[in-house]
Amino acid sequence: MGELSTYFLTLDPEEEVYVYLNVTVPLLKQDPFDTSFPYVNDPKDVEAGRYAFDVEVQSRGDKDSDPVTLTFTVDVQQEFRVFIAEVEEGDSLPNAKIWDVNNKREDLKIRFTIENQGNKDDTFYIKKYTAPTGWDILVVPDHPRVPLGEQREITVTITFSQTSGFEDGTKSLKFDVWPDDGSVSGRNAKQTVLLYVNAQVPELEITQIDVPKGSDLSKGNPVDIKVTVRNSGKADAEDVAVSVKIGGETITTESQDIRNGSEKVFKVKWTPKSTGDFTIEASIEGNLIELDEDNNEKDIERSISAFNLKNYLSYGTLMIILIVLAVIALIIIIGLAYNRNKEIRELEALVDKLKAEGGAGRGGPRKVIKEAAGAPMPPKSAAGLPSAPGALAPAPTGGKLQKETQGKKEAVKVKCPQCKTQQVVHIDKRPAEVPCKECGVTLLIPEKK
Incomplete structure (x- = not known):
């Protein structure tokens, strides 16, 4: 530890003087708050243990005599002190370690370094706190032996697993580093490490x-x-x-x-x-x-x-079937229309025949038409009210009359005021009365102007 300084004092005969020996043990590192306190660079100079000091006392006037040697012992107690020298990643919330849990396909490893700044070789205990749900944390080593003044790297391994209620996002992981393997004295000198990890998973x-x-x-x-x-x-x-x-x-x-x-x-x-x-x-x-x-x-x-x-049928086959059905339906409609027109022509021919035979008196042709239609159709006036048998319905005023010469008979086109049907009738002379081919109302054909 070095040599003690030399002190001189004067004593009178028979005088006693008490001398106090003050021994100061310096720090391993300089105190940043009190730089006047002595410190050493060699950790061995402050190591805990028992030290012996020899004090020699000799009279300056009797240099030929041997000095009297006094031995003192000093016990330097162990000082527990740990320092977190370095945190690799995630040392603060803004610098949180972002970790894509699935796409990384591996465990997350974060390292930090501790330094033994006590005055003796020491075993440290690293305590981890409760991890978030779905996170498994392993600390290696968790009881590191660190020589006096040296450092040791600690690896924190985080394994993620599928768990109900998995916690994602930024979480803080807390670790306490206790000197003296977690003794009461060591706990008083503990240091805390916080690691921030932002775990990201899909949903x-x-x-x-x-x-x-x-x-x-x-x-x-x-x-x-x-x-x-x-x-x-x-x-x-x-x-x-x-x-x-x-x-x-x-x-x-x-x-x-x-x-x-x-x-x-x-x-x-x-x-x-x-x-x-x-x-x-x-x-x-x-x-x-x-x-x-x-x-x-x-x-x-x-x-x-x-x-x-x-x-069972392809799309093309279905289309062909639909087209054929449509054609058949069209043919049926045309056939029905043709038969209807044929019936009308037959009725017109029957009326013409009756007139030619002189049987077309009042109500004669109309009666035949009604019987052919199979339903009674009483004559109605132009106002739509029933009229007496043989009543005449005047031709529409201003209606167009067109005639065509067909043999000895005159063909006249007229519109029925009752059923609004346009039709062609054949008469021998004017004025004439003819029945409506649709509703049976008697139509009056006036003389030519």
């Missing part, structure tokens, strides 16, 4: 299953099943696949990456092999750590029918 959810239904879903008819998966977490999800289970059959889709805040649609093709009710179950595949796995499954019910015309 996947099946939001929708699209399956055809009704006539589109039948035995033997291939259909597409679409499953929508959304990622509402803070991290991207890589290599995500969806498996679809239907009646003991499992179909797995190809893998896709889903960025955070987006969604992807997964498709599988399925051909029902039987009829009946089926439960279609979809689930997310992949070894991923996320916030909640309870929303990774979804199911839907569907009924499979036995027959679907589309299974």
Whole structure:
């Protein structure tokens, strides 16, 4: 430890003087708050233990005599002191270590260094506190032996696992470093290390299953099943696949990456092999750590029918059948219209025949037409009220009369005021009375002007 200084004092005969020896043990490192306090660079100079001091007393006037040697012992007590020399990453909240739990595919390792600034070799105890849910923390070494004045690197390994209620985001991890292996004296000199880690994981959810239904879903008819998966977490999800289970059959889709805040649609093709009710179950595949796995499954019910015309006929064949049916319907409509016109012509011919034979008196042709129509049609006036038998309905005022010469008879085109039907009648002379071919009302053909 060095040599003591030499002190001189004067004593009178028979005088006694008490001499006090003051021994100061310096610090290992300079005190930043009190630089006047002595310190040493060599840790061994302040090591705890028992030290012996020899004090020699000799009279200056009797230099030939041997000095009297007095030995004193000093016990230097152990001083516990630890210093956190360095934190590799995540030493503060703004500098939190960002960690993508899934895409890194490995454990997170953060290192910090401790230094023994006590005055003796020491064993330190590193205490870890409760970890967030889904985080497993391992400290190596957790009881390091650090020689006096030396440093030791401590590695904190964080393993993440899928757990219900997984905690993501920025978390602070607390570690206490206790000298003297955690003794009472050592705890008083403990130092605390805080590590900040921002763990980011995805949050996947099946939001929708699209399956055809009704006539589109039948035995033997291939259909597409679409499953929508959304990622509402803070991290991207890589290599995500969806498996679809239907009646003991499992179909797995190809893998896709889903960025955070987006969604992807997964498709599988399925051909029902039987009829009946089926439960279609979809689930997310992949070894991923996320916030909640309870929303990774979804199911839907569907009924499979036995027959679907589309299974047996192609689209082109169906179109041909529809066109043929349309043509047949058109032919039927034309045929009905032709038969109707034929009946009208036959009635007109019958009326003309009766007139030619002189039997077209008042009500004569009208009676024949009514019998041919099969329903009684009493004559009505121009106002729409029933009129007496044989009443005449005047031709419409201002109506156009067109005539054509056909043999000895005059063809006149006239419009019935009752049923509004335009028709051509044949008369021998003017004025003339003719029945309406539709409603039977007597029409009056005036003389020529």
